[in-house]
Amino acid sequence: MGTSTIATALRADDCGIYRGGAPVDVMVCRSTLYSVGCAQRAINATPRPPVLAVVSDTPAGVGPNTRSRLRMTEPHVQGIVVVPFVSEWRETDAPYEQARDVLATDGARHLRAFTDAVEHLVEYLVSAQERAAFTRSSLPPFASLHHPAFP
Known part of the structure; x- marks a missing residue:
């Protein structure tokens, strides 16, 4: 679960692998x-700071070295949201349906941490949109780094 799941939860488009230069x-x-290292290089190629969603790929979450690297990234992004691992999605045929409805309904207990993370993403996006409106800028789409696009 990753970019497509987050896009589904936000009811947004998954723009695929980030290639550099375009705002997200x-x-x-x-x-x-x-x-996270790939993300740092990609963030340097964006015209404005994005929100960084870090998808946990294990129940243990983010390790200490990765957490250090994320702290170095903080000044270059709107915010960082760690999206927790949802182990129940390994045993379901409908993870995207659960993700899609996470902001619209009171989700199941196993989705609470995921829901909180998606709500934090929304908060960062709303703040960025308010700043953009203040500067008369529009917000672009978002992209993924699940495939190493940056050497």
């Missing part, structure tokens, strides 16, 4: 040191 609202990476 949300950049998604995995909770590995390598993926």
